[in-house]
Amino acid sequence: MRRALPQWNLLVAWLVALYLLGGLMACEGEVVTTRPSPAKSKPIAKKTNVVETQASDTHEKGPARFSGLNPFDRPHFDRLARTLDALGVPLPNGATARFGSLRLRHSAPVRALAFSPTGESLVSVGDDAVLRVWSPETGDELRAPLQAPRALAAVGFVGEHSVLTVDDSCHLALWSLKGNEPLRSLSVGCGHMRQMVTSVRAPARPRTVATETRAAALAGLLAQRLKAPATPVDTGSPAASDARVPATLDASPESGTALPAAEPTLAEAAVPSPPVLTAIAAEQGGILLLQAGVGLTRLPTAAPVISLAFLDKETLVSLEQDGTLRRWQLWNGTNSVLASGLSVAGTQHLATASNGLVAVVDSTLHVWNGRTGVTLAMLEAGPIGAFNHVVFTNDGTGLITTHRDRVKLWDLSNRRLVDEIRVSPDLVADLALSVDGARLALAVGLAVRLVNPATLAPALDIPGHRVPVTSVDVSPDGKLMATAAADGIAALWEAGAVRPKTRFLHPYAISDMGFDTYSARVVTVSPFDGVRIWPVEEPYDPLFHPIVGMRRLAFPGDGSLLLASADGHIERRAMQSFELKLAFDTNGDVTQLVAAGPRALLGFDEGYVEHWDLSAGAKVQRLNVDDSVPISLSITPDGRWGLTLSRGDAGSRLLQVWDLDTDTEVARLAGTSMTIAQFAPDGEVAWVGDEEGGLALFEVRPLRKRFELFAHRGPVRSLASSWDETKVLSGSDDTTALVWDVSGLRTYVAPVVARPGGNR
16 A cells, blocks of 8 residues: 555655646636726816716727626626526626516507407517516516517507517518517508508408408408419418508499409318408508518508507408598408498597497497497596597406506496596506406506406506606615605505515605615605605504695705705705794706705706805805706715716716815716716715616715616616615615625726627
């Protein structure tokens, strides 16, 4: 054994050498990141103490762009690797919790919805130019979002896995939900697109000799237009290669000249079911008829069409701008007038039922028999104003209508209102009923809401806000966090919770919110309602002070509360008694307010910022923000340093750091996308949010970015830091707030990487 030891020692030595050699080879390609040198700067004329960083925005070239915290960059970030929120949805790297949910959410207003033929999926499109596919059961996304070149105005299924989208300018695209690119795109000359409907949910008539004949005639027409055999078309696959729209038929709307079609026999009519058609209401007049994204023909009308609906798979109903309600027999191209002289003053929408009923809405809801044209019912909208949308329940005995931000359920048999709900401060942009009639989808602002059409109760309960988060705060003891939104709801959260611990309800939109100095109360303010002070432990009996007009609040740190109204009136009140301690008026419209001790910064809509002494109620100095409108202010707890972010012409941004002892500017950064800037408690660094959902950490003297987190789907609108500087809370237009673990990041400088593309 003793003779063998040198051999074992030699083997161990070789293994150690190989290990060290491998480590050296691995280090050859490693980029060692050190603290960057300051960006080139030049003094501004007449301000030799001001450092101006030459950058177009916070995303310019620099040492601080990176796509989240990489656990391989530093050992500290191992525990900050990508995790899931309380609902099982992935969080951005570096985030530890999400308040709210991204389920059924867009980053811009949702404009159109559609259920699949089987009801297993729901698609939504909107101003963010993204098509999202959701599960109606859970609200989860079923696939990655599809990116369109421009904002989308309408969507409809033409098969279980194929959808057709159209924008306002009548650019159409056929998408397969199993792919990532459109199968076909075409632009048709229809001017402004008013509405698009598909026959995928339209009922088929009972199978008789007559219906077989009509179905065969329609199939023959489509075959002739597509130059293809008269067989059913698989709408999930591309159709004919020629995607040009045929010339308009030479037929007047009143004459009803038949479309060219052969006289079929029963043998030729062996068609399983009529093909899926798409009809588009065009501003330039007429109805564009398509199949699988291929233009078939135009049905000419005497006036532009406002709304469309399929009565069945072979019959279309249209409402024209001159008040004419028309029924089209697509199998032979004839049409007949159901009603004329309807009022078209309000928003119009048309709906059909499986039993042949037709409903039209304006200030009055009209119901007809779609086969005979006989008027069956008329319902008044009432004082709330005109109807916006209407849809029949599956059995045709009920109607669901929308009025601005309200949804109403009607019983047609008794001609009475059954129930009514208010869904959001935003208008209902669209609604869709599932095939089985079990779910009603509503497009409301950035969100899609699912309700039970029989009761209008929520069909899927998604926690959190349904509108953009406008204000966030962290309690001074770091135990609780608060969020507020424009829907009049403020929520109190514990870290990692699925649902808020408490919700504070205002009857009107909340304009500002925050914790008091001792973490014992949450104060909310609404310009239309007043000030409410909510005890954290017993939030069910708030102190209400009806001081109408107050817009902003701040906590100077001495146990008092500072309030500012839109017309420039400032009040300082005691938190306990709400006794008025100080009041003064300014000469402008106050939009921003921060305070620390005796110092306060006020931002004015006229394009300037003022430094005020709260002990005397006197203005100290006006700060020059280059006549741009302040959109965010921040002040250090000791009142020494101020931070202003303002918006100039054409969307430009200006970030400035101020020495409030001398009221001089010490640094500035020009940009284009910054939305909010907040000091960390020590005043050495600041957090800056942007329009693209990013969150960056900046040194402030001089202004220099250290790194960036890619956080939200929408712009970051509010920020708050914990006093121990370990957490940052960000609120966004995507209706959520994110908690970030930033402990140990103050000395970290990230490598330069590209901002991730697409939709996060």
